[in-house]
Amino acid sequence: xIKKTFHGGYYFNCEDKPREKVIESVLPPMVVIPLKQGFxxxxxxxxxxxxxxxxxQIIGRDDHGVSSPVHASINGNVERITxxxxxxxxxxxxxxxxxxxxxxxxxxxxxxxxxxLSLEKIETLLYSSGATSxxxxxxxxxxxxxxxxxxxxxxxxxxxxxxxxYNLSLxxxxxxxxxxxxxxxxxxxxxxxxRANIHLAINRNRREIKRELIQxxxxxxxxTFYSLPPRYPQGxxxxxxxxxxxxxxxxxxxxxxxxxxxxxxxxxxxxxxxxGKPVIETIIALCGPGxxxxxxxxxxVGTPIETITGxxxxxxxxxxxxxxxxxxxxxALADFSLPVDRxxxxxxxxSKNIKVQRPWSLLxxxxxxxxxxxxxxxxxxxxxxxFCGYCExxxxxxxxxxxxxxxxxxxxxxxxxxxxxxxECVECNLCSYICPSKIPVARHIKLGQQRLIEYGFTxxxxxxxxxxxxxxxxxxxx
Amino acid sequence: xxxxxxxxxxKMQKETQVAYKPLLKSIGSFFVSPGDGTRLVPGLVDNLSTxxxxxxxxxxxxxxxxAAVYFYGWRIVAMILVSYFFGxxxxxxxxxxxxxxxxxxxxxxxxxxxxxxxxxxxxxxxVAIGSVFAVFFGxxxxxxxxxxxxxxxxxxxxxxxxxxPSYMTSVWQHPMPGGFGGFFxxxxxxxxxxxxxxxxxxxxxxxxxxxxxxxxxxxGSMGETFRIGIILSGLFLIVTGVSNWRVPLAYLGSVVLFxxxxxxxxxxxxxxxxxxLLTGGLLFGAFFMATDPxxxxxxxPGKWVFGLLLGMLTVLFRSFSGSVEGVVFSILxxxxxxxxxxTIVLKIRFRPLGREGLSHNVP
Numbered sequence: 001x002i003k004k005t006f007h008g009g010y011y012f013n014c015e016d017k018p019r020e021k022v023i024e025s026v027l028p029p030m031v032v033i034p035l036k037q038g039f040x041x042x043x044x045x046x047x048x049x050x051x052x053x054x055x056x057q058i059i060g061r062d063d064h065g066v067s068s069p070v071h072a073s074i075n076g077n078v079e080r081i082t083x084x085x086x087x088x089x090x091x092x093x094x095x096x097x098x099x100x101x102x103x104x105x106x107x108x109x110x111x112x113x114x115x116x117l118s119l120e121k122i123e124t125l126l127y128s129s130g131a132t133s134x135x136x137x138x139x140x141x142x143x144x145x146x147x148x149x150x151x152x153x154x155x156x157x158x159x160x161x162x163x164x165x166y167n168l169s170l171x172x173x174x175x176x177x178x179x180x181x182x183x184x185x186x187x188x189x190x191x192x193x194x195r196a197n198i199h200l201a202i203n204r205n206r207r208e209i210k211r212e213l214i215q216x217x218x219x220x221x222x223x224t225f226y227s228l229p230p231r232y233p234q235g236x237x238x239x240x241x242x243x244x245x246x247x248x249x250x251x252x253x254x255x256x257x258x259x260x261x262x263x264x265x266x267x268x269x270x271x272x273x274x275x276g277k278p279v280i281e282t283i284i285a286l287c288g289p290g291x292x293x294x295x296x297x298x299x300x301v302g303t304p305i306e307t308i309t310g311x312x313x314x315x316x317x318x319x320x321x322x323x324x325x326x327x328x329x330x331x332a333l334a335d336f337s338l339p340v341d342r343x344x345x346x347x348x349x350x351s352k353n354i355k356v357q358r359p360w361s362l363l364x365x366x367x368x369x370x371x372x373x374x375x376x377x378x379x380x381x382x383x384x385x386x387f388c389g390y391c392e393x394x395x396x397x398x399x400x401x402x403x404x405x406x407x408x409x410x411x412x413x414x415x416x417x418x419x420x421x422x423x424e425c426v427e428c429n430l431c432s433y434i435c436p437s438k439i440p441v442a443r444h445i446k447l448g449q450q451r452l453i454e455y456g457f458t459x460x461x462x463x464x465x466x467x468x469x470x471x472x473x474x475x476x477x478x
Numbered sequence: 479x480x481x482x483x484x485x486x487x488x489k490m491q492k493e494t495q496v497a498y499k500p501l502l503k504s505i506g507s508f509f510v511s512p513g514d515g516t517r518l519v520p521g522l523v524d525n526l527s528t529x530x531x532x533x534x535x536x537x538x539x540x541x542x543x544x545a546a547v548y549f550y551g552w553r554i555v556a557m558i559l560v561s562y563f564f565g566x567x568x569x570x571x572x573x574x575x576x577x578x579x580x581x582x583x584x585x586x587x588x589x590x591x592x593x594x595x596x597x598x599x600x601x602x603x604x605v606a607i608g609s610v611f612a613v614f615f616g617x618x619x620x621x622x623x624x625x626x627x628x629x630x631x632x633x634x635x636x637x638x639x640x641x642x643p644s645y646m647t648s649v650w651q652h653p654m655p656g657g658f659g660g661f662f663x664x665x666x667x668x669x670x671x672x673x674x675x676x677x678x679x680x681x682x683x684x685x686x687x688x689x690x691x692x693x694x695x696x697x698g699s700m701g702e703t704f705r706i707g708i709i710l711s712g713l714f715l716i717v718t719g720v721s722n723w724r725v726p727l728a729y730l731g732s733v734v735l736f737x738x739x740x741x742x743x744x745x746x747x748x749x750x751x752x753x754x755l756l757t758g759g760l761l762f763g764a765f766f767m768a769t770d771p772x773x774x775x776x777x778x779p780g781k782w783v784f785g786l787l788l789g790m791l792t793v794l795f796r797s798f799s800g801s802v803e804g805v806v807f808s809i810l811x812x813x814x815x816x817x818x819x820x821t822i823v824l825k826i827r828f829r830p831l832g833r834e835g836l837s838h839n840v841p
Contacts, residue, residue: 165522323521331519350522375525377518383528383581384624387776389722402776403824419828429520436528437624443519 001214001225003204006243008396009231010430012165014374018285018294020171026311027102031074031302032339034084034093035060038133040067040145045094051078055104055300056278058128059094066144068133073280073300074098084338087331093339096302110276114188122192122273129272130279134265134342136237141192146259153259156189156196157244160263161228162203163235164326165374166287168345170206172296173263173283179209182263183216185270190222193259199244201226232328233428235262239396264345279342286312290320290349299340305347306336313349321376323348328429332376350376374433383437391431391441397424401431405441408448413455422448528623532583534720538711539590539766545694545704549653550598551663554700557593560602561609565589568613572622584623584630588612591631591766594701595759595806596638598651604642608634628813629773635806647676647801650697673698674757675802678749691756702759712765721769724778728785729764729792730755736793747797760792763805773813777823784819788812 036042043060053059053072061069076098083090107128111117117125123141126132132139138146140153160170174182190198200217202210204227217223226244233239237260245258264283271277285296292314299308305322313320321332327348391401399421407417422445431441546554565585573580592612593605612634620626639646652671654663674686674696686696694704702708715721733754740748754760768774768788775784791808795801 321521327522328520331521348521374522377521377523381579383583384622386528386531386624387771388531388720389771389776390719392776400776419830420824421828433520433522434524434526436524436526436531438523438527440518 001210001227003227004243005229005231006234006239006396007398008394008430009163009234010394010434011229011231012374014165014287016288016291016294017166018169018172018287018296020169020175020296022172022175022283022296022298025297025299025303025308027074027098027100028300028303028307030079030095030097030304031072031300032084032093032095032304032337033059033070033073033302034091034339034341035070036067036091037070037130037301037341038068038343039136039138040133041065042091043067043070045081045092047072047078047094049078049080052076053078053096055102055280056107057105058278063143066138066146068130068138068143068145069128070094071130071278071280071301072096073302075101075103085335086338087334104277104280106276107272107278108276110273112274114184114273117273119192122188125273125276126192126269128278129268129276130342131265131268131272134268134279135261137259139189139261139265139269140259148257148259152257153193153196154257155199155241155245155259156193157199157201157240157258157260158186158189158263158266159201159235159240159260160203160206160209161201161235161240162206162230163232164328164346165232166285166327166346166348168264168283168285168296170203170209170263172285173267174209174212178267179212179216181270181274182266183213183220184274185266185268186217186223187220188269188273189261189266196259197224198222199224199226201228201240201244203230204228205230233396233426233430236396236426236428238426239428282340282342282344284308284340284344285346286349287346288348288350290314290317290322290351301342302339304337304339305333308340308347309336309349317351319352320349321352323350327374328433329427352376352378382439385437385439388436390434390436394430394434396428396430397421397426399424401425401441401445402439404448405431405439405444408444408451411451413448413451417448417452422452425449528583531720532586534718535587535715535766536590538715538720539587539594539701541707541711542594542701542704542762543590545707546594546598546700548661549694549703550651550700551654552661553664554593554598556602557596557600557605557700558590560605561589561593564606565592565609565613568610568618572614572618578622581623584617585613588617588630591701592634595631595635595699595762595767597646598700600638600645604638604645608638611637624772626772627816628810629767629770632767632806632809632813636803636810639801639803639806650676652697653695653703671697673802674753675796678753678757679802681746684753688752688756696757698757699759699762702762705756705761708761708765712761715765715769721765722771722781724781725769725774725785725788726764728782729768729788730760732786732789733760733792734789736790740793740797744797748793749796754793754796758796758802759805763809764788767805767809768812773816775816775819775823777820777827779827780816780819780823783823784812784816787815 035045041062043062045060047053047059053076055072055074057072058069059072074096076096079095079097081092081094084093107125109121109125114122123143126139127141127143127145132141132145137148140146140148162170186198200223202213210227214225217225228234228243234243240260241258268279280301281298282301283296283298286294291312323332324330324344324347385402387402395401404417404420404422425445427442429442432443435441543558565588569585570580589609592609596605612630616628616630616633617623617626650671650673674684674691677684690696692705696703712726716723734751737748737751737754741750775781788808791811792804795804795807
């Protein structure tokens with residue numbers, strides 16, 4: 001067991017974390033299946049209005065682009081095909097009305113003795129189950145499912161670090177026989193990525209799970225076990241790769257050949273290959289003060305969020321906002337009719353009513369810097385930077401966010417920005433989170449990067465060409 | 479979708495449009511969705527706001543203010559109120575003039591620190607003038623809290639020192655310890671005496687013990703004498719993460735270093751390190767004024783350099799200048815050098831883009 005850590009970061013100290021148990025949710029009367037879920041492109045629908053579909057049936061696929069198939073998650077009829085308004089743009093979705101049959105149709109070719117399956121067979125199973133679209137870069141197979149190529153993966157990192165303010169808890173995921181399933185999943189992944197060093201990084205505070213995993217993986221010589229502190233953003237792909245593989249500069253960490261997968265994805269890999277179960281269910285942690293109970297629920301993919309809120313949300317106060325997944329990298333949902341897709345692992349409900357923090361609430365004021373509470377981002381005013389240095393202190397990339405922010409927001413786009421490491425940013429948004437002046441630092445950094453690329457910046461090494469900078473400066477004056 | 483949020487969206491849009499007009503047109507709808515939902519990323523933010531940040535400083539200053547009332551009577555409260563009133567009026571007038579919202583965060587601290595570094599017998603009209611000057615020339619002319627170059631309280635204090643030297647050098651009141659102290663008195667009994675630092679410069683024999691100096695039994699500025707309280711409050715700020723430990727440590731350490739060296743060569747001019755630490759406004763300045771994040775360097779090495787030079791200047795001013803106001807003068811001078819120190823540190827820390835390709839040194 002190897003212990004490592006990184007510079008910077010922040011321990012969240014949120015209450016209202018879900019209990020460590022998974023509860024089966026009711027079957028929804030209707031599901032909305034977006035035709036793009038997770039990594040990859042949108043796929044074309046294979047069904048038309050009125051078709052009868054079975055749970056687990058592939059209703060959309062596109063074998064030519066980087067994508068993965070989409071499944072019906074419930075038995076029923078296709079009602080219509082419509083466009084969903086996501087903040088990133090519209091996505092087509094298939095709406096299915098359900099009958100009350102909870103069965104699902106397994107994938108062809110699965111085998112309990114998966115060691116007997118050929119490599120090609122396993123990759124086909126993974127691809128057709130949809131598991132390859134999970135996590136930020138997907139699982140590499142011989143289909144175009146990831147920016148990596150399976151055979152060339154040199155390092156596979158499996159993370160269960162629980163570094164976010166609210167996480168899907170490991171004990172809930174790995175309860176009972178799921179732990180064995182998880183290890184089977186790792187073995188399957190090892191088979192499809194034969195050249196990879198496999199690293200398993202687990203939250204160091206989960207003693208029992210660590211003990212169990214170490215006990216069960218003793219005979220696996222190719223597996224390295226890491227025990228990492230649950231400090232945000234340790235689970236971020238770039239931070240994790242840099243922590244585990246040693247200090248490397250940005251280019252090597254971003255380069256192809258490193259795959260980062262979460263514990264839940266590995267379980268999906270097991271289910272697809274051993275049980276033939278496509279990704280039609282997902283476990284969601286209901287976090288924050290807004291829910292009647294903080295629990296983990298297992299729901300069908302495509303369940304509209306309003307169905308979940310209808311059952312589990314505390315209705316006495318109607319003013320809740322719901323943030324999907326990591327509250328630091330995503331904002332509140334505007335539309336509760338959007339469905340739960342494969343990628344959603346948690347829904348955080350917080351009250352909109354806290355407008356501005358009262359400065360005299362003494363108890364929270366006295367508590368030290370680490371481990372204060374958090375509140376929804378409804379601050380109405382951005383104040384000037386007071387150089388408190390918190391953003392520099394917590395930045396996992398080792399840059400000075402407020403310095404870059406100063407240049408970027410005044411639109412001073414020059415080589416200075418590159419020199420101060422604007423492209424080192426790992427986009428964890430921790431600087432925006434911690435800023436007492438409520439400056440959207442991370443957004444300004446992102447805008448600065450986009451501005452640099454607009455002005456002809458291509459390689460981190462080269463910087464902007466001198467004449468570009470001069471031309472730009474002249475334009476500024478005029 | 480309720481109303482305040484809608485306003486918020488519009489405000490955010492305005493705020494960013496000024497800076498990124500062309501870019502925002504293309505991607506504006508991505509960040510600020512038209513119509514509904516706040517969609518601000520991150521969805522959760524930390525509870526700490528500038529208001530609470532400044533309030534922590536006020537909280538740390540309260541015991542010191544209370545001790546000042548104990549030693550010098552209720553007149554201190556009058557001085558603080560006058561300081562808040564006139565400083566606040568200046569801030570409000572400026573906010574109206576510039577059509578911006580009135581922000582009390584910086585004012586809370588400035589107008590409390592300012593009276594605490596004044597002599598207890600100072601007439602209230604001078605406090606009013608100093609407070610207005612501190613807020614106006616120390617802060618508002620630069621654009622408000624966060625944009626000021628000099629520590630506003632120090633600006634006010636130096637202005638008064640220079641403009642009303644007679645009030646600042648001779649009229650020092652002896653503290654009133656014992657029993658309820660100043661809690662039943664309005665103010666001065668006009669038993670005046672010199673501060674230990676002035677006595678030392680005049681070559682008189684110092685009658686105060688270190689005990690007197692630590693517990694505030696020697697005359698001095700109101701907030702500067704109760705030194706044990708200052709140390710505890712300063713440590714409180716460091717523990718809560720509001721002020722950085724580097725500046726006080728570097729400052730006090732360098733005072734000890736330079737006064738030891740100085741005392742060895744010039745025993746008549748330079749006092750011993752312990753005496754330096756426990757007289758004047760050194761502790762108060764080191765824990766509450768030099769640590770002001772806005773006017774001190776933000777880089778770690780810069781903070782060390784800042785503290786080191788502060789200590790050197792303080793010993794020099796105290797020992798060899800005409801006035802004994804070493805702390806405020808050196809803080810004012812070093813504030814002016816803050817941007818330069820930061821620039822030099824950044825030049826060293828981030829190497830220029832080279833052919834080798836590495837654009838940045840990860841520490």
